[in-house]
Amino acid sequence: MADLSKLDDTELVKRCLTGDRSLFEEVVHRYQNNIYGLCLRKVADLGQAQDIVQETFVVGYENLARLKDPSRLKPWLMGIASNLIRDYYKRRKLAGLPEGHDVEVIGLDPLESIEQRERHELLYRAIARLSERYKAVLIKRYLEEAEYPEIAAELGLSVGAVEVCMHRARKALAAAMKELTPDF
Amino acid sequence: MGREHLDILMNRVIDGVASPADREELARALEADPTLRAEFDELKAAHSSTLLLFERLSLPGEFTGRVMRRVQPDHVPTDADLTAIIESSDLPKVSEPTPSPARNLLRSQMIWRRKANLAAVLSSIGAFSAAAALLLAIGMLTGIVGPSRTPPPQAPVAGKPESPRPAVRVDPAPQPAIHEAAPPVEVPPSPQPRDISPDREEDEDDREVPPPAPEQPQGEVRREVDTPAREHEDPSRELPGTAPGPSVETPEEPAQPPTPSETPRTTDVPGKSGPSVEEPERRTGGARAEAPEQPLWGRLVSISSGNLSLVDENGKTLKISDGTELRVGQRLQTNVNGLSVLGLSLGGYVAAGRKTTFVLTRNGITLEEGELAVDFDGSRGQQLQVAFDAYTLALTRGTLLLEKKTRRKMAISQSAGVAALRHGENSLSLEGSLEVDVEFGKMPASARARAVVLPDWCGNARAEISLSRVEKLLAERKYSSSVDRRLRSVIATVSKVPVSTELLVAFLRRVLEEPAFSVPDLVSMLESLVEALNSMPELTANTALQLAAESLCECKSLADWVRRFDLVRANWLKREAKEARKPEHKVEGKGDSGDVKDATPGADEKRGKDQAGTQGK
Numbered sequence: 001m002a003d004l005s006k007l008d009d010t011e012l013v014k015r016c017l018t019g020d021r022s023l024f025e026e027v028v029h030r031y032q033n034n035i036y037g038l039c040l041r042k043v044a045d046l047g048q049a050q051d052i053v054q055e056t057f058v059v060g061y062e063n064l065a066r067l068k069d070p071s072r073l074k075p076w077l078m079g080i081a082s083n084l085i086r087d088y089y090k091r092r093k094l095a096g097l098p099e100g101h102d103v104e105v106i107g108l109d110p111l112e113s114i115e116q117r118e119r120h121e122l123l124y125r126a127i128a129r130l131s132e133r134y135k136a137v138l139i140k141r142y143l144e145e146a147e148y149p150e151i152a153a154e155l156g157l158s159v160g161a162v163e164v165c166m167h168r169a170r171k172a173l174a175a176a177m178k179e180l181t182p183d184f
Numbered sequence: 185m186g187r188e189h190l191d192i193l194m195n196r197v198i199d200g201v202a203s204p205a206d207r208e209e210l211a212r213a214l215e216a217d218p219t220l221r222a223e224f225d226e227l228k229a230a231h232s233s234t235l236l237l238f239e240r241l242s243l244p245g246e247f248t249g250r251v252m253r254r255v256q257p258d259h260v261p262t263d264a265d266l267t268a269i270i271e272s273s274d275l276p277k278v279s280e281p282t283p284s285p286a287r288n289l290l291r292s293q294m295i296w297r298r299k300a301n302l303a304a305v306l307s308s309i310g311a312f313s314a315a316a317a318l319l320l321a322i323g324m325l326t327g328i329v330g331p332s333r334t335p336p337p338q339a340p341v342a343g344k345p346e347s348p349r350p351a352v353r354v355d356p357a358p359q360p361a362i363h364e365a366a367p368p369v370e371v372p373p374s375p376q377p378r379d380i381s382p383d384r385e386e387d388e389d390d391r392e393v394p395p396p397a398p399e400q401p402q403g404e405v406r407r408e409v410d411t412p413a414r415e416h417e418d419p420s421r422e423l424p425g426t427a428p429g430p431s432v433e434t435p436e437e438p439a440q441p442p443t444p445s446e447t448p449r450t451t452d453v454p455g456k457s458g459p460s461v462e463e464p465e466r467r468t469g470g471a472r473a474e475a476p477e478q479p480l481w482g483r484l485v486s487i488s489s490g491n492l493s494l495v496d497e498n499g500k501t502l503k504i505s506d507g508t509e510l511r512v513g514q515r516l517q518t519n520v521n522g523l524s525v526l527g528l529s530l531g532g533y534v535a536a537g538r539k540t541t542f543v544l545t546r547n548g549i550t551l552e553e554g555e556l557a558v559d560f561d562g563s564r565g566q567q568l569q570v571a572f573d574a575y576t577l578a579l580t581r582g583t584l585l586l587e588k589k590t591r592r593k594m595a596i597s598q599s600a601g602v603a604a605l606r607h608g609e610n611s612l613s614l615e616g617s618l619e620v621d622v623e624f625g626k627m628p629a630s631a632r633a634r635a636v637v638l639p640d641w642c643g644n645a646r647a648e649i650s651l652s653r654v655e656k657l658l659a660e661r662k663y664s665s666s667v668d669r670r671l672r673s674v675i676a677t678v679s680k681v682p683v684s685t686e687l688l689v690a691f692l693r694r695v696l697e698e699p700a701f702s703v704p705d706l707v708s709m710l711e712s713l714v715e716a717l718n719s720m721p722e723l724t725a726n727t728a729l730q731l732a733a734e735s736l737c738e739c740k741s742l743a744d745w746v747r748r749f750d751l752v753r754a755n756w757l758k759r760e761a762k763e764a765r766k767p768e769h770k771v772e773g774k775g776d777s778g779d780v781k782d783a784t785p786g787a788d789e790k791r792g793k794d795q796a797g798t799q800g801k
Binding site: 021022024025028029032033036040046050053054057058061062123124127138139142143145148160163164166167168170171173174177178 | 188191192194195196198199201223226227229230231233234235237238241242243247248250251252254255256519520521
C-alpha cells in the first residue's frame with residue numbers, strides 16, 4: 001500500500017483498468033475526504049452525504065473505462081458526486097420536499113452525551129448557515145485537513161485571502177453559534 | 185496595525201502556525217484592547233468546537249472497505265479496513281508497536297473463512313453422498329435378511345450397519361472430505377494465509393460463498409469447518425495465531441512474503457530492538473505469538489481532537505483509540521489537529537499537542553517533534569525522565585511544557601514543580617515557575633523565573649483529565665448544557681495555572697460527592713477560586729485550592745461555602761503576614777515557607793501572582 005500511495009492518478013487508473021480492480025481501493029482512500037467535503041457542503045444531511053460519497057465511488061468504479069484523461073480522476077469523481085447531488089435534490093423536489101439545505105444530523109455518534117450531541121447539532125446547523133465559500137474553507141481545513149496553500153490553490157485564491165476567509169468563517173461561526181445559543 | 189493584519193494574526197495563532205513574533209504582537213494587541221481579547225476568545229472557542237465536530241463528522245474508518253464490498257463483493261479487506269475493523273471489534277486492542285500481525289491475522293481469517301465455507305459445502309455434499317450410500321447399504325442388507333424390519337440377533341454379524349465404516353467401504357469416494365486429510369481442492373493447502381494472494385483467492389473461492397461479515401468473531405471459522413466428524417479433522421486446519429502449536433509449520437515460512445513486522449529492525453527505539461529470537465515466533469504465530477510484550481507504559485486516556493497513531497519502523501501508522509494500552513518502545517504521532525492525553529503507569533499524564541512525535545521509554549518519554557505537556561505527581565517516589573536531543577529532564581513532580589521550536593531549539597516552561605535538566609555531565613536544577621530555552625548542543629546557564637501560564641491546548645488537556653476522573657460523579661447529576669460549558673471552561677481556566685491535577689480532582693470529587701452541592705454550585709466555587717487567584721497575588725493556585733477544599737467542611741450550601749472560603753482566606757493571609765514578619769522563617773529564592781504551602785505539592789511554586797487572574801479576566 002505504501003507504494004500505491006506514490007502512484008499518480010494516471011498510473012493508478014491504468015493499472016485498475018488493466019485488471020487489478022482492487023487498486024480502486026486506493027482511489028477511494030485518496031479521494032473520499034474530498035468528495036465527502038463536497039457532499040457536506042451541498043447536502044447537510046450527514047447520512048445522505050455519506051451515501052452519495054459511496055454511490056460516487058460505485059459509479060466511478062463501473063465507469064472507470066470511460067474516463068478519457070486519467071490524470072483528471074479527482075475532478076471526474078467530483079463531477080459524478082455533483083451529478084448525484086443534483087439527482088438527490090431532483091428526487092426531493094419530485095417528492096414534494098422543500099429545496100435547499102435540510103439540516104439533518106442523524107449521522108452523529110449516538111453514544112455521545114446529550115449535551116455534546118446538542119452542541120454538535122447546533123454547530124452543524126451553524127455551519128450549514130454559512131456562505132458557500134466560508135463553508136468550503138472550513139471543511140477543507142478541518143475535514144480534509146488541507147494546509148492553507150492547498151486550499152488557496154483549490155479555491156483559486158491567495159494564501160492571505162484564504163487566511164482572511166478562514167478568519168471570517170470562524171467569526172461567522174462564532175456569531176451563528178451565539179445566535180443559536182445565546183450563552184455560547 | 186491594520187485590522188486585517190490583526191485578523192490574520194489571530195487566525196495564525198489559533199491555527200498554531202504563528203511565529204513567536206506574531207504571538208507577541210498579538211499578545212500586545214490583546215492586552216491593549218479588551219474587545220479584541222473577547223473576540224479572540226470567541227474565535228478560539230469556535231475553533232475548538234469546530235475541531236471536535238469535524239472529528240465526529242469524519243467518515244467511518246471502514247468506509248473504504250464498505251465501498252469495496254459494494255464494487256467487488258468478493259473483496260478481501262486491506263490494512264486500512266482491518267485497522268478499522270480491529271478498532272471496532274472485540275479483538276484485543278493492538279498494543280504492539282507493529283500492527284501487521286493483527287491485520288494479517290484478521291485477513292487470514294477472512295480468506296480462511298471463505299476457504300472453510302467452500303470446504304464445508306463440499307464436505308456436506310460428500311456427507312450427503314455417504315449418507316445416501318449408507319441408506320442404500322442398509323436397504324440392501326435388510327432386503328437380504330428378509331422382509332422383517334427387526335433383524336434377528338445373528339444377522340448383523342454379516343454386515344452390521346451401525347458403524348459408518350462399512351458405509352465408507354460401500355462408497356468411499358466422498359469420505360476423505362470428512363475423515364481423512366482433505367484433498368487440495370477442499371482444504372486450503374497451507375494454513376498460512378500470507379501465502380495466498382488475496383486477489384487470486386477471491387476469484388477462486390468466492391463464487392459460491394457469500395463474502396463473510398467482517399465482524400464475525402474469529403472462532404466462527406472453525407465452527408464452519410466443523411462437520412459431524414470433527415474429531416477426525418486435520419490438525420493443520422487450526423488457524424494460525426489462534427491455536428499455537430504443531431499445526432503451524434515453520435518450514436513453509438520462506439515462501440511467505442516478509443511483513444513489516446518481520447523486516448529487520450533498524451531503529452534504536454528503546455524496547456523496539458528486541459532479540460532476534462522473537463522473529464520466528466512472530467512469523468509462525470501471527471498476533472498471538474507477539475505475547476512477550478514490552479512493559480506496560482500506560483494507557484491512552486483520550487483523543488480530544490485529531491488522531492494519534494502508532495508508527496512502526498517503516499513509517500506506517502495505525503490509528504489507536506481511547507483506552508488502548510501503551511507499551512514501552514512504541515513511537516506515537518499526533519496529526520495536524522491532534523491532541524491526545526496519555527496516562528502513565530508511573531502516575532501522572534502526558535498531553536501531546538499537534539504534529540507531535542514521541543517515543544515511550546521505560547522511565548518516561550522521548551520527544552522527537554512537536555509539543556508535550558507533562559503533569560507528574562511523583563507520588564510513587566520515582567522520577568519521570570523526559571528526553572529530547574541529548575538532554576534529559578528528570579521531573580520529580582510538577583507540570584511542564586516542552587515545545588520543539590525549531591530543529592535546534594527547545595523551550596521548556598515549568599509552571600510548578602521540581603526538575604533537573606541534564607546534558608552530559610552538566611545539570612541545571614529547575615524549581616518553581618520558570619522558562620528555559622535550550623539550544624541543542626549547549627547547556628543553558630540559568631532559567632528565567634517567570635509565572636508560567638500553560639497554553640490553551642495544554643489547559644484543555646489537563647481539564648479533560650480532571651473531568652474524565654469525575655465523569656461518573658458528573659453522570660449522576662443532572663445539569664444543563666450551558667452549565668456543562670461553564671464547568672468545562674472554568675476547569676480549563678484553572679488547569680492553565682500551576683495547579684496540581686490531583687488536588688483539583690480531589691476538590692471536584694469532594695464537591696460532587698456531597699449531595700448538598702449541585703453542579704452549578706461547583707461551577708460557582710471554581711469561579712470564586714479564579715476570582716480569588718485574581719484578587720490575591722500572594723495566593724498560589726494549589727494553596728487556593730486547598731483553602732477551597734478546607735472550606736467545604738460542614739458546609740451545607742453554596743452561600744455557607746462562600747462565607748467560609750472568604751474567612752479561611754482572610755485567616756491564611758493574616759497567618760502569612762505574621763510569618764513574613766518573623767525573619768527566621770524567610771526563605772530565599774522561589775520556594776515558599778508558608779506552613780500550609782509546605783505540605784502541598786505546589787509548595788515550591790513561585791511566590792506571587794501566578795497569572796490565574798490574567799486567564800480569568
